Amino acid sequence: MSRVYNFAAGPAVLPLEVLQEAQKELVDYKGAGMSVMEMSHRGKDYDAIHQEAIATFKELCGLNDDWAVCFIQGGASLQFAMIPMNFLGAGQTADYANQGTWSNKALKQAQMIGQVNVVANCQKDIPTRMPAADEFKWTPGAVYSHVCTNETISGAELKEIPDSGSPLIGDMSSDILSCERDYSKFTMFYAGAQKNLGPSGMAVVAIRKEFAAKGAQNIPTMLQYRTFVDENSLYNTPPTWGIYIFGETMKWVKRMGKENLFKLNAEKARKIYDVIDASGFYRGTAVKEYRSNMNVTWRLPTEELEAQFVKEAAAAGLKSLKGHRSVGGIRASIYNAFPMAGVDALVEFMKEFEKKNG
Numbered sequence: 001m002s003r004v005y006n007f008a009a010g011p012a013v014l015p016l017e018v019l020q021e022a023q024k025e026l027v028d029y030k031g032a033g034m035s036v037m038e039m040s041h042r043g044k045d046y047d048a049i050h051q052e053a054i055a056t057f058k059e060l061c062g063l064n065d066d067w068a069v070c071f072i073q074g075g076a077s078l079q080f081a082m083i084p085m086n087f088l089g090a091g092q093t094a095d096y097a098n099q100g101t102w103s104n105k106a107l108k109q110a111q112m113i114g115q116v117n118v119v120a121n122c123q124k125d126i127p128t129r130m131p132a133a134d135e136f137k138w139t140p141g142a143v144y145s146h147v148c149t150n151e152t153i154s155g156a157e158l159k160e161i162p163d164s165g166s167p168l169i170g171d172m173s174s175d176i177l178s179c180e181r182d183y184s185k186f187t188m189f190y191a192g193a194q195k196n197l198g199p200s201g202m203a204v205v206a207i208r209k210e211f212a213a214k215g216a217q218n219i220p221t222m223l224q225y226r227t228f229v230d231e232n233s234l235y236n237t238p239p240t241w242g243i244y245i246f247g248e249t250m251k252w253v254k255r256m257g258k259e260n261l262f263k264l265n266a267e268k269a270r271k272i273y274d275v276i277d278a279s280g281f282y283r284g285t286a287v288k289e290y291r292s293n294m295n296v297t298w299r300l301p302t303e304e305l306e307a308q309f310v311k312e313a314a315a316a317g318l319k320s321l322k323g324h325r326s327v328g329g330i331r332a333s334i335y336n337a338f339p340m341a342g343v344d345a346l347v348e349f350m351k352e353f354e355k356k357n358g
């Protein structure tokens, strides 16, 4: 077996144990005589997978019975549209922080539906960053407020969850379950699954049932949160394979131990930032206090050197280090499942590359 170190931002590396377990169960799931992909979503084998996946996730996030967890196809991008369609009515205002590419995309969708107040704007700031707590100008009486906790492209992470004064919604696509966080501060949070949760193909959406019940009723059934809450994401055929791998990934997080995993994540990021900070050659892209522990971004002195860095790293088994096509530079995405050994290999490679080219 030869696995590379995969620094891709998403779809991204999954825990090897989970892949191997899925491989073992692929053809015959626990004696069912068929794979999870082939079984009815109304049968008892699948039902157990579905329920356990939700229960494990709720336990990991500390969510009580006020919360529902939904599996919704269309990725995090459909959430950008569903949120205002459900909750932003005529004559109402929703607050959006514009912190980077993803939160900007979210607010653009909301602007198509209704009135948006941009409460802070650092989308284009270089070095990249998040708004400081006193920068947010929240609207009294807003129907909800929206933040992105980790901007995957800029490599900036919101370290403190703000008190917005209205129901807070978080796009946590790239840092969900990666660090200690009080999820109860939110009314809703969601993540495209393909980074810390499982394969691509759905968003995992946690929402307070009471809030979901307030959503618009004059939009198509499949766009209403209440459909997913009331029918436990089984109104139509859900992405069963993705939910199965999500459930296995959540069990893996539980086995690793959250505290242990969060500590490892911080340590992995610190090792790369230490090399950047000790060097006059590499230049971190994000303001230090907002540096992401999931997506580490940096530049080299020239674009030619960046291209050479990415090419030589790939040849050494360090794959997908190229920054997002919209910004360039280098990005190492080191989600929960990314192994420490891969970070150590990258750090060694960075030091060698600097020696040769610095």
Ligand SMILES: Cc1ncc(COP(=O)(O)O)c(C=O)c1O
Residues within 6 Å of the ligand: 010, 074, 075, 076, 077, 078, 102, 148, 150, 151, 152, 153, 171, 172, 173, 174, 192, 193
């Ligand atoms: C923070 C964030 N939000 C939203 C998205 C969009 O996710 P999707 O591709 O699942 O629509 C991404 C994708 O990388 C992301 O990083």
